[in-house]
Amino acid sequence: MWMIRWFLIAVLVLALSLFVGYNKDGTGNIHYGFGSTGETSILVLLLISFAVGFMTWFIISMLNFYKLKSELAEKDRLVQNLRQELNSYRNQALTLDEEQNTKND
Numbered sequence: 001m002w003m004i005r006w007f008l009i010a011v012l013v014l015a016l017s018l019f020v021g022y023n024k025d026g027t028g029n030i031h032y033g034f035g036s037t038g039e040t041s042i043l044v045l046l047l048i049s050f051a052v053g054f055m056t057w058f059i060i061s062m063l064n065f066y067k068l069k070s071e072l073a074e075k076d077r078l079v080q081n082l083r084q085e086l087n088s089y090r091n092q093a094l095t096l097d098e099e100q101n102t103k104n105d
Contacts, residue, residue: 022031
């Protein structure tokens with residue numbers, strides 16, 4: 001899984017590098033690999049960049065949140081199972097002590 005993640009990150013960095021390379025002239029035009037936009041205000045470009053960055057951060061954060069939430073639920077189930085096992089051992093020890101006392105009497 002980690003290899004896929006790093007591969008996707010490398011592809012994303014390459015795509016962003018190509019995008020920046022196309023748009024290095026500093027004008028208000030955005031050039032894509034398949035076309036370009038008309039003259040656009042720098043403020044609009046900043047707003048769009050902020051929105052895209054925010055949505056990217058939000059999606060990554062939500063994925064991490066649900067990953068941690070599932071791990072926490074798994075750990076809670078493990079703790080619950082261990083508590084039940086511990087209680088069964090406690091009850092078993094009490095039962096064995098009572099049986100030994102009745103045998104001795």
